[in-house]
Amino acid sequence: MQTAAAVADFRTYPKICDIADVRVLEDQILVQWVDGRVSPFHHLWLRDNCPCTECVYSVTREQVLEIVDVDANLSAASACIDQGNLSLEWSGGHRSQYDPGWLRAHAYDDESRAERRAAKPHSQLWDSRFQLPAFEYKAVMEDPNALLQWLLALRDSGLTQIRGVPTEPGSLALIAKRISFIRESNFGVLFNVQSKADADSNAYTAFNLPLHTDLPTRELQPGLQFLHCLVNDASGGESIFVDGFAIAHALRTEDPEAFRALCEIPVEFRNKDRHSDYRRLAPIIALDALGEVAEIRMANFLRGPFEASVEQMPLLYRAYRRFIAMTREDRFRLVKRLNPGELWCFDNRRTLHARNAFDPSSGARHFQGCYIDRDELLSRILVLQR
Template identity: 70%
Template sequence: MNAVDTALENPPIADWRSYPVSADLVEVKAAADALETVWSDGRVSPFHHQWLRDNCSCSKCVYSVTREQLFEIVDVPEQLHPQRTRIDEQGHLLIDWQDGHHSRFHPGWLRAHAYDEASRAERRAQRPHSRLWGAEMNEQLPQFDYQAVMTDDSALLHWLVAVRDIGLTQLLGVPTSEDVLPTLAKRISFIRESNFGVLFDVQSKADADSNAYTSFNLPLHTDLPTRELEPGLQFLHCLVNDATGGESVFVDGFAVAEALHQEAPELFRTLCDTPIEFRNKSRTSDYRCLAPIIALDAHGAVSEIRMGNFLKGPFDAPVERMAALYSAYRRFIEMTREPRFRVQRRLEAGQLWCFDNRRTLHARTEFDPTSGARHFKGCYVDRDELLSRIHVLQR
């Protein structure tokens, strides 16, 4: 049997993951425009003919090297239907289509993608969920060992899942040389460059082009709300911190949004529905973005917080909505100042913050630049890169 015959005999799953069989296929029933599959645990999963044909993973429909689809559903009749169906000895669903095409579906893959309500509810329950936090994080901060993260993929995965689900982590035992941060960040993936560079130095500068590069109190914010896509992860690596003051402050923006939703739903909705403009102006660049402070994902969950009072432009809202916008804006900032949400810790040399910049608001208390040196190294990695790395490590 040649390679082509083998590919036809054993078509690949159009994915790089594996799919364990949690229930066996025991029966297939014909319906008007679908097949009803009956599983060994009693669940019944209808699959429409078009869905099945669209997801055929044979070598004619999916290129086995890339596992990307070659087939497009418009290339077969809309009313295409199976001529014959059966379950083989390995438990696969086999379909002979009326046009002569043959499809085979792995039972684990088919169950994992079933779209009956029970199966969809299972997938919703299995999706990662954000773990909201408040002041208790002062005592429960997730901390990880730098050497373990750099040398052990299981430790790396443990850290990245915490970044994804909690949004605030700290690494300990980090060498204080300036070349360490890019090596760590690339343990995840590519570094995102911005107008501040691939890496940036957070220290007081006489010719600062951002308040972050001064010794002032820096209020709670997310970095680069002026961009269409805010950076996902932010790293801050402490090389030296001998100055008086300058403590790091964090607030879980998702927790504040949820509390606002519960306590004042009309204010929450205003911040979801009303875009405001953020502006980042310097001598050589001018970035602007019009977006709401609270963004929701396709499932209706909070997916992003965009905040930076020192970067916002004048509100531009209809006259009848301006008062409501200010009420919502004021309340959100008031809540971020409440002790129940606030985490405040000093970062020492050899320690590193890694947090979700599109979720976790961060700030810095004022420090005295004459009292000692203070130098943090920073960079960004997009959230997509974090999620991709987690998926690869998990599979």
């Protein structure tokens, strides 16, 4: 079992390969693994990641060493394999020891980096044929493994359903807190989705809501959205979902110019009522550091006038129209009615949702909703997987 002194982390790193040999070069240590892989580690990188108690506080497992305090011309006086670990003595006398499981997991040779990238979770794109992942409330509330399976499905597909949820107002908070704390907004901690005369959002009316993400007017859109059905006796009001990542992927393939425009030309979204005024200028499609689609920001009913250059304006309109037209294509749309005791939980920065119009005179309709940030989902998964 690895200890805090061996690994500056709360996770463990199984040893998948032994160290066969080590060589000291001018500015790096060359580690030869038993399976033939060779991993170079620069001196400064190794010294920066020394896990000893002088460099890492064992209680928090956080670094106290700052690499600027280490000699820039640092060299290794000696290197050897000590009981399977890489053991180093540095110029100046400091000693470091590295667990082989940790070292292999963080090696940055091309093969190791490619291996880690391939092992990272990838979004599972879906369309109208999507088999909705559904989970039971009791299991998710009581069984950590059932909770983990739900969260993995939510992370990878961006849309899940929970069934058997109590229909008392406020019940939603109990299951949301199985992930983490709830993110409060100007609509409250839990918000009631009902038709009302003094609505401060189109969501609180009875007419059709087009496909959108919630709160695109914020610097950080909420990561997860919950919608819990307490009563649904009204005719109409079916939920509609599309995978925004799947649409972005299709657009990237079918119309690369339009895709680039939505990644590069910012659009302002505005959420204004009698007591608040939120505005955010950002592209509709955001890419991560590796160039993969990471976020969709869209709500036509919250969009301000475009402010692109004269040269870009026609392209922006063409790309914007194309994106919305694709969300209306049957190949992408999943249409479901939510029944009492069921809830949707979806990735609000990926999955666009909509609602058909409903007739409030035909019966009561009461949903409750809340938000949790995507970071909390990813953190909870990692803790459950330890």
